[in-house]
Amino acid sequence: MSDTRTDASTFNIASDRAAYLEAYHAIRGQTDALAAGLSDADATAQSMADASPTKWHLAHTSWFFEEFVAAPILGDDCRFHADFSFLFNSYYDAVGARHSRPKRGLLTRPSLETVLDYRSHVDGLMSEILAAGHPELDDLVNLGFAHEQQHQELLLTDILHLFAQNPLRPSYRASPPQGETPSKAVALNWLQYGGGEFTLGHSGPDFTFDCEGPAHTVLLRPFALANRAVTNGEWLNFMTDGGYRTPRHWLSNGFAAAQAEGWESPLYWFYEDHVWSTMTLHGAQPVNMAAPVCHISFYEADAYASWIGARLPLESEWERVARRHPLQGNLQSSGHLRPIPQTQNDMAQPAGLFGDVWEWTASPFVPYPGFKPANGAVGEYNGKFMNGQMVLRGGSCVTPANHIRPTYRNFFDPDKRWQYAGLRLAKDI
Amino acid sequence: MSDTRTDASTFNIASDRAAYLEAYHAIRGQTDALAAGLSDADATAQSMADASPTKWHLAHTSWFFEEFVAAPILGDDCRFHADFSFLFNSYYDAVGARHSRPKRGLLTRPSLETVLDYRSHVDGLMSEILAAGHPELDDLVNLGFAHEQQHQELLLTDILHLFAQNPLRPSYRASPPQGETPSKAVALNWLQYGGGEFTLGHSGPDFTFDCEGPAHTVLLRPFALANRAVTNGEWLNFMTDGGYRTPRHWLSNGFAAAQAEGWESPLYWFYEDHVWSTMTLHGAQPVNMAAPVCHISFYEADAYASWIGARLPLESEWERVARRHPLQGNLQSSGHLRPIPQTQNDMAQPAGLFGDVWEWTASPFVPYPGFKPANGAVGEYNGKFMNGQMVLRGGSCVTPANHIRPTYRNFFDPDKRWQYAGLRLAKDI
Amino acid sequence: MSDTRTDASTFNIASDRAAYLEAYHAIRGQTDALAAGLSDADATAQSMADASPTKWHLAHTSWFFEEFVAAPILGDDCRFHADFSFLFNSYYDAVGARHSRPKRGLLTRPSLETVLDYRSHVDGLMSEILAAGHPELDDLVNLGFAHEQQHQELLLTDILHLFAQNPLRPSYRASPPQGETPSKAVALNWLQYGGGEFTLGHSGPDFTFDCEGPAHTVLLRPFALANRAVTNGEWLNFMTDGGYRTPRHWLSNGFAAAQAEGWESPLYWFYEDHVWSTMTLHGAQPVNMAAPVCHISFYEADAYASWIGARLPLESEWERVARRHPLQGNLQSSGHLRPIPQTQNDMAQPAGLFGDVWEWTASPFVPYPGFKPANGAVGEYNGKFMNGQMVLRGGSCVTPANHIRPTYRNFFDPDKRWQYAGLRLAKDI
């Protein structure tokens, strides 16, 4: 039911140019595959300023290769359209002016068809460049791969948000056969870990985002980590116990957000005909009480942990545990496209560290000691966002399997709920 | 170059059932024709809360017939889809709950194709009903005709606004041959009218909106009315004289709006390569300095009049003049889809009273003495909006020719600019 | 219990210079008297952007005389303080830049004491000028009188709003003896009036605001006017009948305002210990069910009229009736400082046309035909506000008795509630 991640180095080490080109097409093709079945209108609409249209994801990822790889080598004449840099630059100030983010959904032109042509055009340029071999560009190409995969996840996340605004509750994909989903989760167990020095972060030649390094040693205290994520059923206990209305469990900003936005359950949940249901990429579905809770904010995760007398893990604690375990789980390629109950025969082993839901940590997204952003415009990729956001770890059911790794740091504002985010408890021992 | 309106009573007097049915199909077909050439995405996007998607206009006008004519006769089983009343009710509280107005642009489903199927379905129901003859419904059917035509105009107005947000500045329709457009406007002349009693408003059996009556007598003072609308060239004088930055010409609310929204020219104007251009339904075009100024708010119209030492006409003054003149002008059927220079051989006759631009008046939109809204939900059509808005008269280049009439009262908030609205000066004598 | 207004012409005709000077001091002294008993803090705070601090009213009215009367004659050296024009100009663009309106409450300096010194200083200058006799300034001085009196009313209105924000519910003045207040209102009766020509507005040499003219003839239709204002008890019926939650009674903008601001009763009402009470200038008091309802918006007044099957009067209808009746009522000088039950032995005569509550009319505040603002900065007094506001007539329990008259047009935005405003019903006959 969940897949084991294939060797990530396939795409990261460019020793074999042919394989590299193949990897390029595989990743690009997966993006196209995710967009298949969406109409021009589906691909155009933007449901909120945080989300982007599918068409924009398709075009922006192409622009990334065009802007940072193709144009510097082939010259500006290679560009598909003179205005596309303005339209599809996301946030790179060093590149220049750009279209207003909240107005992305008003770009009914170019059409989806033209955007797909744009993708083909860029793929042609990149095939030429990768075939010619430009090892000096490997870092940027690798970044382009990772970037494309991030947007694959965002594409799915944003489509769910869009469809959830529609009273018709459309389905993005048919549900996989029910039989494949475990019916219950492993019982909760606290796994204990000793304290001491731990080297956090990435080092070595493989590609990672700049924010995953430098590797550096930290001192951990002994801690316990839950063997699985908090389930919807457990979350319902929090709800029925008045968790959303009891300020003492909450951070001050969190309770203010909950009040202002009227939070009473995870995002997308609704109570109809005496049943809790939720919007998913398969349309409205009953909440699976054994599956990890999803679409909650950091504030909710933190309040839950406080309510139950535990806490969220530090990212260093999470990484220490995750380093020891195989990179497998309910990731995008499993086809579930929603969290499923986390099972594990051995209760002494953690379940679901990777996949299902991104796990909110107690760690603010700040630079590791000695962090330096990359040179050039791509230095804006992560560094300028290192304020006010919280780190999430482990990937989700919509994360590409060969995109995630133990050192991967995702980050979102603490009040955001549309990501596939849940929580795993920790405590001091 | 401009057309004479055919007999409005064609559609209003239901003496001939076959002609009535034909009229139904003519009006409905015209809406379809206006939407032709727009993509699913074009038809879905909503550029601001004031505007609606094309798809929504197409569906809402169909819902109007379904809700107010078909369902009461044929029963709820005749409805195309159980949720469409929720999706496509605009503002009729008496009908029930409805989709949030600012979220109309997120309805990527139903698709444009499904909405066109919905239109066909309703047309089938209406054909049946009109063929059967239900004279008791004539008032509602006539209202449905007028309603459909209002939305034809709004569809065009809203598409222009949407396309104007797109940096690619798309064109909705190819421009008509340039030769058909007069190159200059008639010289400005003040036409003088005596005072006395005048019967304002509609009476008689023909269809009008409820707000056009009751007819009632008012006392007018002698006044002069400009023989044509203010032109873009004249407006440019106001701009270069600092009109937008001089508070003494402005109403207090108007100047505050101008400052808050950064008004420095009519909406859609932009200065590029030393030329003033403007977005039109034919894409970006040079401003035609001889044509009536368009896409201005009431506040701007009022400030211009103050600046030049004149005033806006009362709606009673306007109607008094318009009653005496043929209902012709640059209306939707001319195909210009933008204001053109107003010509007139006889300077003692007004030019362009109908068509080109809606003319802001000095009259707030309030009920005429003795006004009673219609019974039932359609009583919400106009009555509940009789506050805070200003009356406009005469129709525009996107108004259907057989929709406008001398007693027609259009109304918008004084700060709205996306309508095809301009001004004609008046003064006391 | 209510006083008859003394001859208004005392202050308006400047034939007797000594009386004129006396009038000046009487009016100025009344402002001081109203501020007596307020602390420096009371006089400094600003409870919302619409309201102004007492200290500001005291200073601004002095600035008015300094700016428009004293400085043009005596030169700028006569000014009390170089910065006070910046601090205490309200909205006269022609005079220059000014302090931000919503920040008036942050001016803890100058102190109340200094502001009173400023008043004395200006009174000295004005005594000198009025003693010297400058008939050419009479219009401006008369305007200064009327202006001062408007601010007397606003001072009381704004203090009530301020005190109503304070959980301690302070009292501005002790209540007058209860015995003086009638215990019930005259029964509701419809007074009928014929239609025809009526000359609306002021003409003649007496002072009025510019917006009260020019006098002009209008055609009225026969109408009926209620013999008294709507009472609190009647309003409670509207509330208990769900009036605040039923959209069909409301203008669309009105219902939106009621929902957005959570209106469920008149402003200042609160339900405590099973009793409806309300904040007054005498602190919290039980709602007097026989007294006119007060502190309602135009939207609420209109909704009530719609609910009960009547309408609001036009300002022309109101003025036609008021012209025939003595100018007496529960005005500021009665000392009640709140509306009291309207009594009348003769049910064929209207009660309470003047005083108690300003009566919302159905008439937007627009210029009368032929209106021209005064020359100079004082032309901004009324003219630039002739948009979006509704006319109120008749004065209230906090209006100076010699300030009100039948032609007086007060005006406020339709959603404002902090004025002493109520309603009197009208209907067609």
Add this chain to the structure above:
Amino acid sequence: MSDTRTDASTFNIASDRAAYLEAYHAIRGQTDALAAGLSDADATAQSMADASPTKWHLAHTSWFFEEFVAAPILGDDCRFHADFSFLFNSYYDAVGARHSRPKRGLLTRPSLETVLDYRSHVDGLMSEILAAGHPELDDLVNLGFAHEQQHQELLLTDILHLFAQNPLRPSYRASPPQGETPSKAVALNWLQYGGGEFTLGHSGPDFTFDCEGPAHTVLLRPFALANRAVTNGEWLNFMTDGGYRTPRHWLSNGFAAAQAEGWESPLYWFYEDHVWSTMTLHGAQPVNMAAPVCHISFYEADAYASWIGARLPLESEWERVARRHPLQGNLQSSGHLRPIPQTQNDMAQPAGLFGDVWEWTASPFVPYPGFKPANGAVGEYNGKFMNGQMVLRGGSCVTPANHIRPTYRNFFDPDKRWQYAGLRLAKDI
């Protein structure tokens, strides 16, 4: 010119009850002394939601003792006024409902005089309790001392903000003699520190805030710290180099804030007559280019560090250095009430670690490992704010000398500017 802090344990160890009582009165008396000279109006106004009126600070600190110390012992009858808990509770949800924070400035009643009576009343209760000896309350009393001192600083910070909104630019206190202020700062020097284990945070019996512990060991890397804070003159270089308009120096949220709020210099600076001046507690004063820059946000501090190629210190780095140095500096008791140039004969020693300006660090305000909030309502003191804020260290020119210590963690949102906050640079070595 700067004072050495007296023994903090005076107030923290309650071995001598008489000294404890004396300490109580000394601290309380200092608050009164700071408020002396402010008018009732000065003490009432609230210049923004983040700030509180002087009167509120005076009352809230008294309420703290009444609520948490006196009432539990003496019963609710000891309370001065039944409504004051509602009015003067700041944010303790466990205590109950409270007055709306942004409306604190509307409480013109109780008067300043009544609030001072309230203070006396509470002082009477506390004298009785402290004289009786209640060692079990020492923790709460000590917290009350620290709380009172925090509000002393806030009182001054908030008064400056209030006076800075006043175009008259009032002065809170006369300037101290100019001769006492050094005319230039020590030259910039980088002090180098080795890496390794460091025990961060407080342990031991002395009072600290809960957030200063538990003490725990962290690993530091070698680093350099500037020997003094960044000066106004250095900041001017940043400004003239376009620092405020160059996004690449800024965090993304920071640049957005700078644009949205129009930041072009530190808060309170203004350029007039060719000179940069700034508002201070002594009114408008020329900017002292040798003194530390003050009234900047974390975002600005971070952008400056980025611009100059350095970074902000971690709070652990700062504490490591500060632990070794005497607790002296330009604190509140020096009477300067503004930052002054930092001098130091020995360039190998840091200057101004304590006092002058709070120094923004790169550390988000998060709990130390093992942190547990105190029991009861006072557990809300710090814990619920551990999100989204940044740590500042070292105290400022308005911090009481016996309030600050090396482990002290102050915290504010990264966009706040009204605190006496500046920066000291750090870098990796």
